[in-house]
Amino acid sequence: MEQSTPVHDMDLRLFSYILSTWTQVQIWSGVAFGCQPNLAVCLSEKDISLFDADENPKCFTRTMKDFTCFWEASNEKSYDFFYKNDIEKKCSLTQQKLENRRFLHICSLPPSDVYLYDSTNIRVVEGGTNNTVYSRSANVEDLVLLDPPTNVSLHLSEEPGELLVTWCAPSVLRTDMQYEIQYFSQSMMERIKLIKHSRSSAYKLDFLHPGEVCHVQMRVMPGGYSLKGHWSEWSSPASAMVPQWAADIDLLCHTSDLRNVQCRWNKRRDGEEPSYTLFYKFSHSHSWQECIPTESANQCIFYGEQSSSIRVNLRTGPGPHSCSFFSDSFTMNNCIKTEPPSKLHWQGEGARVHLLWEPPRCNLSTHLIYQLRYSSWGESGWKLVTLQSSKTWTSLDLQAGVQYSVQIQAKPNGSIYNGFWSDWSNSTIVHVPTGTGNLVAAGIPFILLFIAVLMIASFSKYARKVKQLLWPPVPNLQKVLEGFLTDISRQYQSSPITIKQCYEDIPASVVEIVSGTEVLGSGKAHKEGVLALFPNPELEAKLAEEYAMEAYSDYVTLNTQNVFPCLRSNEYVPGDGRSLSAGPEVLQRGFLCSCDTSQNLLLPSTEILNHSYLLLAEPAEDLAFKDSRGLSSRYTNLEHPALHTSAD
Secondary structure, eight states, X not given: OOOOOOHHHHHHHHHHHHHXXXXXHHHHHHHHHSOOTTOSOOOOHHHHHTTTTSOSSEEEBSSSSOEEEEEEEOTTSOEEEEEESSSEEEEOOEEEEEGGGEEEEEEEEOGGGOOTTSEEEEEEEETTTTEEEEEEEEEGGXXXXXXXXXXXXXXXXXXXXXXXXEEEOOSSOOSOEEEEEEEEOSSSOOEEEEEEEEOOSEEEEOSOOTTSEEEEEEEEEEOSSSOOEEOOOOOOOEEEEOOEEGGGGXXXXXXXXSSEEEEEOOOOTTSOOOOOEEXXXXXXXXXXXXXXXXXXXXXXXXXXXXXXXXXXXXXXXXXXXXXXXXXXXXXXXXXXXXXXXXXXXXXXXXXXXXXXXXXXSSTTGGGEEEEEEEEETTOOOOEEEEEOSOOSEEEEXXXXXXXXXXXXXXXXXXXXXXXXXXOOOOOEEEEOOOOHHHHHHHHHHHHHHHHHHHHHHHHHHTHHHHHHHHSOOOOOHHHHHHHHHHHHHHHTSOOOTTSOOSOOOOOOOOOOOOOHHHHHHHHHHHHHHHHHHOOOHHHHHHHHHHHHHHHHTTOOEEOOSSEEOSOOTTEEOOSSOXXXXXXXXXXXXOOEEOOOTTOOOOOOSSOOOOOOOEEOSSOOGGGOEEOTTSOEEOEEOSSOHHHHHHHO
């Protein structure tokens, strides 16, 4: 009969098995993932990742007095490590177990075998087979692995969107270093800044996003010409809030008396209201001074300097994520904000309202300009009027019978002082009365319309005349030229042959005055010759008359007798009736004219009494002649008969 085992004994044995198994696991895990005390060098996963690009065996030094080489391999095989400077030596290896059943074979040279600026030949031989697995030549000064920078922190750089990074460099080496700064924020992707050959331990990051928390890490590597190595591990991260602009919180600083500076700000838009501290700094100072707060939580007043520029910084408090707001530099002459004008009142003259006020209580009244705004009762909008003058009065044309609300503000004109508009003054109610003048003003458009209608009516009456005056019509050529063409046709009709169409100029003939005896002689001889051919008495008388006219037609006979006979054709009668040979008695006598009827001479139809003379060039007194009326004449003929008579 089989004997049964008690149940509690079975539970005890099961518990003992589990306990022993757990103990073995704990011991094994301690060997695999922890650094044993007998290990001279312990490497982390981060350290191993720094040598991913390096060849096996991977070697480094941290203090320039140590030298460590390692490689990754299974624990099933054994290896031998040989190094040679002068004499080849064998290094004792240690193993370090990693995750995923991986093993590191590590060799750490003694300090006495570490040589700088000299090559070290390395061989890794597989145990039992004597096969060389790895071999390389290494220089200690080219395989430096430094610890990451410490005390990495962020500070305000006194400019919005900028942060100042500071750190502590490794104290092992006194040489130039090169750093990499890795930073990012919520809305900014990860970026890396490389700083080459720097001995400084500060760097300014710019073009950051204001109001966001920025995270920063750093690593270091030897940057000199004599030392080289690997990038160190990244440092611990540091973070800070990026400074913002003063406008982000409506921070505004101004002065009203050129002595005290008053700064005000609004609450944060996110609804939080932490405690703020205001700091200010003058241009000649490098330190920030704290402003003593007033009763109001959103303003602070401090004493300024008119000859210095000022900067203001508003902070929420200590801490890495505290907010900070910076203002631009300003002077007191350019940040003036006066009190609003006071005692605004008005005087009305119908629809025209005169406004008067008093300037702010400061010594800048001559450097101010004003701005008015008014709104009628029941309206929501305002009408603005800017007055580019320091006068404290103006006039407005408003609508009669309407009530208005008027306010005024002041501002420096910018010539010497500049600043901001003051607050609006208290509202003043203006009642514009309704008067006859307003009614007349309201009826002016209707009056003008009535006058325009009258002018149009009167103008239409004379529109045709004005149109003919401005644009005269084209005349009817048939009617206009009808009479004209008729007159022309009459003029061009054939004239009678008896009418002489052309008038010829009668040429002047030369008259020669000769002695009367010569004329008579020549005429007589001509007559006798003609009568000899025609003996008839009647014909003789007729021919005598014709020859007498013909004989005397081209001659003028001067009568030298005192008595004028009846004139024959072409007999000349002197105007003064005297001859040059006549004496004074002749001048005293009158001239007697007698006609001899016995003479049968036929006178021509035109009797010529020639009184034409030539003007003497220089009339002499002794040559002055007088006519029958006793009037003197300055004209004489070319030749006087008296001269011929006297000459005869």
